[in-house]
Amino acid sequence: MVLKKQTVWLLTMLSLIIVLSVYYVQSPGPVPGEQVAFDELQEDSDMDLEEMAEGDANEVVVNIAEELDEAEAEETDSGVISSISTNEAFATIRMELQASRDRMAEEYTQIVASQDASAEMKSQAHDKSIELQRLSQKEHQLETLIIAKGFEDALVMAEEDQVRVIIQTEELSREQANEILSMTYDHLGSNNTVTVAHQASK
Numbered sequence: 001m002v003l004k005k006q007t008v009w010l011l012t013m014l015s016l017i018i019v020l021s022v023y024y025v026q027s028p029g030p031v032p033g034e035q036v037a038f039d040e041l042q043e044d045s046d047m048d049l050e051e052m053a054e055g056d057a058n059e060v061v062v063n064i065a066e067e068l069d070e071a072e073a074e075e076t077d078s079g080v081i082s083s084i085s086t087n088e089a090f091a092t093i094r095m096e097l098q099a100s101r102d103r104m105a106e107e108y109t110q111i112v113a114s115q116d117a118s119a120e121m122k123s124q125a126h127d128k129s130i131e132l133q134r135l136s137q138k139e140h141q142l143e144t145l146i147i148a149k150g151f152e153d154a155l156v157m158a159e160e161d162q163v164r165v166i167i168q169t170e171e172l173s174r175e176q177a178n179e180i181l182s183m184t185y186d187h188l189g190s191n192n193t194v195t196v197a198h199q200a201s202k
Helices: 002-018 065-073 086-113 119-148 174-188
Strands: 036-038 059-063 153-159 162-168 193-199
Touching: 086 119, 086 153, 086 162, 119 153, 119 162, 119 174, 153 174, 162 174, 174 193
Parallel strands: 036 059, 059 193, 162 193
Antiparallel strands: 153 162
16 A cells, blocks of 8 residues: 555654654653653663554654754764754655655556546545645644744654654643644544654754
């Protein structure tokens, strides 16, 4: 399935941009009405993205600042210091996500125009193309609303039932995280598994 492959690709791409996957362990108990886990980064943890997915909480709040800090300090094989700023990371992820969405839209367009595709396949491809456009619009609207709350920047990525929200801010309080979760549910649906992360500016 194209969407499932896209989900795997997006997670892989995000992990490369951030350099290290976002590590977390379950901490405080559920907040009434919402299960929000404020998780601590583990320096020596070897968890990968597959292990992350085994968590029970539907919403997770993490801090990815240390991951980008480590990226700045690491040397590449050629001996050149690797440095990724928050703005660069956000911009790169947005471009990669848009490029991927464009490829998917093109595939749907080809199916609709294909003489070999059945009427049902064409109808499904048309519906998915419209759904993809609406999803991108909702992501952008949510990012705009989050930024309007006083944050420097926000990145929203939705794939299937997974939603990742990364906020560019020095700190993110429990109240702010809950508000972002509520906004995400309002715009993208309450059946999603939401991950909220925050990253300090660089």
